[in-house]
Amino acid sequence: MRAFTDERDWAKFHDPKSLILALVGEVGELAELFQWLPGDEAVQRAGVDPLRRRVGEEMADVLAYLVRLADVLDIDLAEVTKRKLESSAVRFPAADFHGEAPEKA
Template sequence: MAEIAELTAAVREFSQERDWEQFHDPKSLVLALVGEVGELAELFQWVPAAEAAERFSAPERRARAAEEMADVLVYLVRLADVLGVDLGAAARAKLADSHRRFPAAAHHGVAPHKA
């Protein structure tokens, strides 16, 4: 997870160099993150689910999706940094919890649902 730490440092430095930290309160970052997720969702909005993977295998569509995913990741990393969250550790903990809650033998091929 060293890549996450390196990315966090790079995004923090980018923000500091531009004096943008003053704008990076948690609420503003969450709103920016939601906006970027919306832009990513817009790319898929009217694409039939069965065709999405194939359509986004085209280089130009994949590149557009990658741009929006990168925006989402950058804002998420920045939010985690501002809140003091170790994103790598949080993701590992969440995955471990999911392994416990959804053992493969009991959930193979079955979509999880809220009870």
């Protein structure tokens, strides 16, 4: 993402606020694809083109902006995700929450 941005001289537009707003916009576009789908049919319908292709494109946009935001803020997404999963494993032990949604996270 950094190389793509640098090749276009776009870094000047990539402050955290602008990247977060772009990220939110892309999440909105992804959500729009599912907005009126019945919940019990979403996986099936999203597995077939053209919806599958569109979902993939929007997910790629979300990931791209998230990766760029992490780069701008010098955050190692792999490391913080690993730590977050470790913390969540302590907060929500599988033995206590297997098949159960926590009432409040």
